[in-house]
Amino acid sequence: MGYKPKRKIYKLDFTGTDYEGLEASVRGMTVGEELELDGKEMNSELLVKTLVERLDSWNVEDETGAPVPTTFEGVCTQDSAMVLAIISAVRTANSGVPDPLPQTSPSGDPSEVASIPMEPLSESLAS
Numbered sequence: 001m002g003y004k005p006k007r008k009i010y011k012l013d014f015t016g017t018d019y020e021g022l023e024a025s026v027r028g029m030t031v032g033e034e035l036e037l038d039g040k041e042m043n044s045e046l047l048v049k050t051l052v053e054r055l056d057s058w059n060v061e062d063e064t065g066a067p068v069p070t071t072f073e074g075v076c077t078q079d080s081a082m083v084l085a086i087i088s089a090v091r092t093a094n095s096g097v098p099d100p101l102p103q104t105s106p107s108g109d110p111s112e113v114a115s116i117p118m119e120p121l122s123e124s125l126a127s
Contacts, residue, residue, distance in 0.1 A: 009056055010093040012086065019085055024058040026051070026090050034094070048075055051087050058086075 008028035014020055052072045060068040060078065068074045075083060 010090070012089040012093060014085070014089070017085065019082055022059065022082070022086075024086055024089075025056040026086075026093070027054045027056055028094050029054065047087055048072065048083065051075065051083070051090065054090065 010026050010028060012022075012024045012026065014022045014024075049072060052070065052075055055070040055075070058068075058070060060074075062068055062077070068077060
């Protein structure tokens with residue numbers, strides 16, 4: 001019996017950004033999809049189509065409160081800065097690179113090596 005890997009779904013987090021409250025889930029890319037994408041000249045339409053192919057769900061609504069579909073046409077009705085933020089979050093999630101530590105992260109205690117007194121060697125040992 002073989003192993004059947006499950007396709008990873010990333011739940012993108014926009015906490016602390018201009019898009020706080022936005023929820024989007026995207027399917028991760030396979031190695032082949034990444035290689036294919038890397039080999040193509042990037043343009044806005046290709047980026048949006050790539051996003052739409054992987055966009056599993058989102059909570060975006062239009063001005064009337066109706067859900068915006070996760071189709072190419074639906075995504076194209078949205079603010080470009082928001083769509084670029086989603087694309088950026090997708091790339092970060094898919095790369096597996098963790099978010100940087102918060103700026104308030106403690107640096108830890110000083111190394112004990114820095115506190116060991118250093119004295120010059122005696123003349124006889126130095127020569």
